[in-house]
Amino acid sequence: MNALVQRIFNSLLATIIGGSFLVLLMGISIYQRKSNNEKANTIYEFRERVARGSVQEYWLLNKTIEIDPNFDKAHMAKSYTLLRRGLYTEAFDAMDKAIAVRPKDRLAYRANTKLYRMHDYEGALEDLRKLDALTPNFRDAVWGEDLYHVMGLAYKQAGRLKTALFYFDLSIKETTEEEGENFVHVKTFYYRAMTKLALGQTKSALDDLNRALYYFDKYTEAYYQKAYILKEFGEHEAAYEAMKAADKYYKEGYLYGSFDRIYFSDIERGLSEFCVDEDLLKNLKDEALTS
């Protein structure tokens, strides 16, 4: 009986090993018939199974590139990983290689990286202009953001406020005409407001902040800036309410961050400053009631 079980076990084992070997041979044979691009794609897709940002992923990406140096997705994936670790020389090198293969699709990411990660505003603008020139009569999206919004932001950060205003206006105008104002990103209204504030156009800045809040009523930064404008206009109660809203939504985690970001200490300071005004207001109200 034991000998029979042993024999069945052995033949099962032999079948499994033999079968696996055959599958492996077939796999190798199929793989060998693929073009370099298909082989690269197979390895690139296999990378989904290893940990992101690991040396294994990096090795697979390099292998993909070794097989097909024009596999731009691998160059891009390599650059994301490297950027997240602050390895910028290699990251930009990978990005440049992806751009050389597919400039229309890849330039936007380099522009975005230069703007947000490196604060290299002129470098970002140079890439954005190149991108715009490559796609005439088409308003590109830069990593999910409208091209003119990003150009406006880069000009604003570079201190070229009037040009920034021109591009924010253009972004809002063209998006509104093509898709409707509700398709304008609230950040465009916010950054246009910040540009106008820097140019001393306070009333118009308040209109933009209100527009941003109309479309997104949890915009912490917009409430915060609005509070200060209202305070300047002497509307202390409304200013305090706006600061309280900023506090509420900050605590709920609504924060866009990036440029002109605010911190909790700013809101705390604002609340304590505005509280004085609220006390004054309360006294005035009490006086009005008793008289």
Place this chain on the structure above:
Amino acid sequence: MRLFTYILLLASICSLQSCDKLLQPDMIGWIPFDPTLDDTNFQLCDEAAARGGRVHYPRYKEGKRDLKQYFMQNVQLPNPNGQNGHIVIRFLVNCKGNAGRFRMEQLGRDYKAREFAVHIPQTILQTMQEIDNWYLPEGMDGYGFVTFKIEDGQLVDVI
């Protein structure tokens, strides 16, 4: 019996290949200890977890604005020298908030490697090494990097 043999075989391979390394790979950018560069007194609280686990990025006080303020107040560079680009410092932070294993990368405006006048990276690195109160989630080690923007030989931004 045979199953036991297979498990034993796998365990032997694992011990030879360092199984924890196979199961939990190093992350890209990991900074191994280098006796020629690093302070031996700097110790991570759990090196294995930091090397291959989830990356925790340290924070200085409330965030980047405080970090920028710290560098702007403490880095005094001499005369402008026409040099432009970025300096990136990567480092590890232990669960006590101390930093070590600093590595530096210098990039020109074209984002290719370059060398700034030696006093620029030196001053920035020394200022960086004086920070001993990085914030991380309780009991965690972390990996961080800070980017310094240089224009005309002067520090103009900390990112």
